[in-house]
Amino acid sequence: MWRNMLAWRKDFRTDTIIEDFLFTEIDTVRRFYPQGHHGVDKEGRPVYIERIGKIQAQSLLEVTTLERYLKFHVQEFEKLLNLKFPACSVAANRHIDTTTTILDVSGVGLKNFSKPARDLILAIQKVDNDNYPETLAGLFIVNAGPGFKMLWSTVKGFLDPNTAAKIHVIGTNYQKKLLEIIDESNLPEFLGGGCNCQTEGGCLQSDKGPWKDSDILKVLNAAEQSKVGRESVSSAREHAASSHFDDIKREIGDQGSGVEESTAESGPKKNETRADDDVLTVKEERRRGFGGRQACRLDRCCGLCCGRW
Incomplete structure (x- = not known):
């Protein structure tokens, strides 16, 4: 599964899809498929909401294609992994890597399960299950x-099956349950909360959350710069060590195969020791702060400073 996922990510160009893919039909698509992230739950996880009963699959596929919509879906998932989870981790002072999802199925009927709708749902589910597993904390219908x-x-x-076990069908008396897990200020009015975003498109297009906080973005940028710096140093060390080892092999190459084998055998052990030292260095950097430039705000590791992201 891991190998297949890596191959899929390469073929789908997920590492650059945020910058490279331009979904110009986004505003129209969201009219036919109301969805979006809106705030966080009481544990600090991003809250994702879809109004399933308002999906118009046939109209959706008249303004875009299934292929382009899947690219948009993957692009949004990559934003979740690369921006929203890290921002929520900083805001919550703990590592966040799952979401709370709400599906509003008011008005759902047979019309919502036409062939275009089934094809769309199955395609999305396959992408999610195969390539973004274990990112769901709970789903409330x-x-x-x-x-x-x-x-x-x-x-x-x-x-x-693992996803199905996290699903809770609440029915129409859902407000009390949702307010147990999500603060009223982060729950839209149409779900019984107190938020009524005044941006165009309302709450589902506001993209409200810690990932919009300028102070948190500064922390993330500092962490990213520190990570890039460490990766550059690590790459330089590996290159230098490799070149030095090649020089040694050339110098002793005429002294017999036994010596060369002995040297080659000892090389990886030295590299392993160097790698251990690098890990200790990174841990020490985290203890001091982002490469010494800024003190870490977190009491528990969120994976930002130490390069886990």
Whole structure:
């Protein structure tokens, strides 16, 4: 699975998709597929919301293609991994790598499970299950009426079993449950919360969250610069060590194969020791702060300073 995922990431060019892919039809697409991140839950995780009952799959695929929509979906996931999770980790003072998702299924019926809708849902689920596993903390399905309950057993069969175990179908009396896990200020009014974003498109297009906080972005930028610096130093060390080892082999090459084998055998052990020293150096850098430039704000490791991201 790991090898397949790496091959997929290479083929899909995920490492550069944030910068390279321009989804010009985004505003129109969101009218036909209302969705977006909005704030965090009480544990500091990003909250993702979809209004499934308002999806118009046929209209969606008239303004974009399934291939382009999947690229947009992957681009949003990469933003989650590279920006939203790190920002939430800084804000929560703990490592964050999962989301809380709310699916509002009010109005869902057979029309929402036409062939275009099924193709779209299955394609998205395959991308998520194969390449972004274990990023879901919990999924809460609200406004589940008779139409949705009739279709739920079929939809559940399309899901990965581990994912299905995290799903909670609440029905129409959901406000109290949602407010137990999400603060009222981070929950939109249409879900029983107190937020009513005045931006165009409302709460689902506001992209509200710690990833919009300028102070947190400064911390992330400092961490990234420190990480880049360490990677450059590490690369230079590896290159220097490799060149030095090649020089030694050339110098003793005429002294017999036994000596060369002995030297080659001892080389990796030295490199392993060097790697251990590098790990200690990185840990010491984290203790002092971001490369000595800025004190770390976190009491527990979020993976930013030490290069875990």
